Every structure is written in structure tokens, then in C-alpha cells.
Amino acid sequence: MRVDFLGGTPERRLGPGKIALLEAIARTGSISAAGRSLGMSYKRAWDLTDAMNRLFKAPVVETRSGGRDHGGAVLTTTGQCVLETYRALEVRAMSAADTHLAALAELLATPSADG
Template identity: 55%
Template structure:
């Protein structure tokens, strides 16, 4: 889930070249793998397709200096774990996310912008000013 501060939605993303190495969705996927012990079960819990989930894990493992997820072949005894290195990356990302949220919530421009906004959008085609 992408965090919000009032009307502001923050979505910090880290890039490795042109590939997204970490963002809110990948962090949520790591959390789900830790809970479910399986890449496919984590994907199902998050409403992701099997292929998409595996591609996300592969991308994270290719972008960081160490593996974030270690998988064993499926079937009996198969599964996945978030590695110690993966937990370090996840903790660092979540702390960065929290720090950005705190900075945004304390920024006077956010409060100023929120006073300039309506509580809800006008209906489409509404020209009321």
C-alpha cells in the first residue's frame, strides 16, 4: 500500500539503471514472502499473477548486491525466504519511506496546497469556479 500524508501520496522508487529496483509494491511483496514462505503464495495474497510475481523477485535479486529472496524449487519442501540481506534492504527502504512521510507531513507547503483544494472533485463537466 502506498502511504499518504493527507492529500499527498508518496511513492519512493529506487532505480538500478532503467529498472525499478525497489518501491512500495516490491517492499510489500518482500513482506508477503516473509509471511507466506512462498513467492507464488505471496503473489496470490497481493493479487499478482504468478509470472509478474516471479519477474519482480528476479528484478530485485538482479538489482541488489546480494539476493533479497532465496527460492527452492516448488512442490513438497519448496518455498522462498527473504534473506538476511533482503531484510536489511527492506528495513532501510521502510525507514526511508517513513522519513519522507515525516518530512512531507511537516512541510508548510503541503498544508498550504491542501487549503487550496476542494474536499472532493466537481462532477465531470462541472465548470463551477
């Protein structure tokens, strides 16, 4: 499921790829590792993270510089809220779609034996 906000340009979209990236950042603690785990380049992962940080009122991912602790990235409170809200919306949308798809399925013609 993809959500288009105000104009629907790529920078103003939120969909499975960006959500998977947020989940991977939460899991790995790193934009680079998250990108690798999803088969995307560091630049692509960074660009998507930057786009999400600009999309919302507050950043969704916070980064720490390297050094002794090797840096990293964490979801902010906003990022966690975006992730949870998207997943809840996805569940409700799929549930609503199932009901309507079942109604449409009842209207389908039965295929004939000769094709």
C-alpha cells in the same frame, strides 16, 4: 514512495509493489502464495523477485526446490535489510513531507463563501 536507482528503468526501481511482495514472501514463505495474496500472477511475482535479486549485490530472496518439503522462498539477510531500510526511509520521508505540507497549507487562500 518509489526509489529510482541509476537510470530509473523498471528493473532499477524499488517501490510499494516490490516491497509488499517482499513482505508477503516473508509472511507466506512462497513466491506463488505471496503473489496470490497480492492479486498478481505467479509469473509477475517471479519476475519482480528476479528483478530485485538482480538489483542488489546479493539476492533478496532465496528459493528452495520442491520435493518432500514442497520448496518455498525466504528473505535473505540482504532482503530483510532492504525491507527494513525502505520502511525506515518511507517513515522519514513522510515525516519530512508532513512538515513541508503543513507550511504550504498555511499559505493557502481561504475559500470564499460564494465558491
